[in-house]
Amino acid sequence: MKKIAVVGYGVIGKRVADAIDKQHDMELTGICDIISDWRIENAVRKNYNIYSATQEAEKEMKNAGFSVKGGMTExxxxxxxxxxxxxxxxxxxxxxxxxxxxxxxxxxxxxKHETAGHSFSAENNYQTALNIDATRVVSCNTTSILRTLTALKRANLLQSARGTLLRRATDPWESHMGGIMNTMVPEKDIPSHQGPDAQSVDPELDVITAAVKVPETLSHMHYWNVRLTKKASKDEVLNAFKTSTRIKMIRYEQGLVSNNTIKEMFLDMGRPWGDMYEVALWEDMLKVQGDELFYAYVVDNQAIVIPETIDAIRALTGIIEDEHVSILKTNRTLGI
Known part of the structure; x- marks a missing residue:
């Protein structure tokens, strides 16, 4: 039973804390932050131990009526x-x-990758993270890239990949503070940072990305053009994707025609916050033409990295050495 702290109780932190709390081989010892608003109120309702990141934050937390166990050092x-x-x-x-x-x-x-010296994606490089001191769970978009391209690579189908990312403008809960309206903002550089970021996990990947920020907050959407190693059938490609337990095949005929309908489905499934930990990939849109593959999928920017973080905890602490065992355990506890 490893003891885990979460520092930063925001969009990702609160989800990581809840996910840790569901595991049977780790314990959420406490959360640490500088805030003293409704977010900490919810943490208190969940009986999480509260710690302050600074002395000033501790005063504000206590003035707000919260019981503070101590500071970050404690x-x-x-x-x-x-x-x-x-x-x-x-x-x-x-x-x-x-x-x-x-x-x-x-x-x-x-x-940045250099902050930890190692970057992590559970289905790609779990073994390289065993018992090391630090890692970085890559971003939501990069996680989705690695899941899909690693699945193709495992099947010996991947030669090169070129992707266009439609990026949400801001996190939903912060949309009153900023974001864009009535415009689209392309990232200046090609490749955008996600391609090189994926290569920080798997240097062998031949991947280039371009990205544009769009005026919505629900999710990201990706379009990919992949050069395969050979002429392949659609079934071969789908079978490759299905080797990942964290790629969910969806279909237009299910009424899943947009990111808002996909989000509604996960809300109806009872996922907390309607979270989609999986890559939602349109099976019926996917097209194979000779040795070229075209597909599109949706990424939940607030949720996709949560299972990866749980697996990273197990790898670094050595709780579980087999990535398949860890991934299955995480999936079961999170309802994937």
Whole structure:
């Protein structure tokens, strides 16, 4: 039973905390943040132990009526590993603290690869993360790229891949604070950062991405053109994708014609927050023409990295050495 801390209780942090709480081989020792609003109220309702990241935050938490167990140092002293889910660039500053206290740590995809020195995707490189001190769970888009391309690679079908990403404008809960309306904003550089990011996990991938920010907040959508190693049938490709337990095949004829209908399905399934941990890939849209493959899928930017983070905890702490065992255990507890 490994003891785990979550630093940063935001969009990802609260989901990681809940996922840890569902596991039988790890314990959520506490959460740590600087906030003292409704988000911490919900953590208290779940009986999570609350720690403050700074002395000023501790005062504000106590003034708001929250019981604070201590500061970040006290929390880190109790745990085997810390999952940092703080906003972009904050984790990089926290890393020195984790190292000084001799704690294993996981950061999220907003940080650079060099922050941890290792980048993680469960179905691709679990074994390389066994018992190491730190890793970075790659971003939502990069996670989806690695899942789909790794499935094709396992089947010896992947030669090269070119993808166009339609990126959500901002997280749904922050849409009142910013985002874009009545426009689309292409990223200046090709490749966009997701392709090189995927190569930080698997340097063998021949992948180039381009991305454009669009005025919606529900999800990302990807379109891919893949050069196969040979002429293949649609069934061969589908069978390759089905080797991943975290790719969910969907069909237009099911009424799943858009990201909002897909989100509604997962809400109806009873997933917390309607979370979609899987890549939702349109089976009936997928087209194979000779040695070329075309497909599209939807990515839940708030949820897809949650199972990866749980598997990363197991790898770094050595709880489970076989990635298939860890992935299956995570899937069962999260309802995948």
């Amino acid at each position: 929390l880190l002293d109790q745990v085997d590993l810390v999952v940092d889910c703080t906003p972009k660039k904050v984790a990089a500053k926290n890393v020195e603290r984790y190292k000084s206290q001799g704690k294993k740590f996981i950061v999220q995809g907003g940080e």
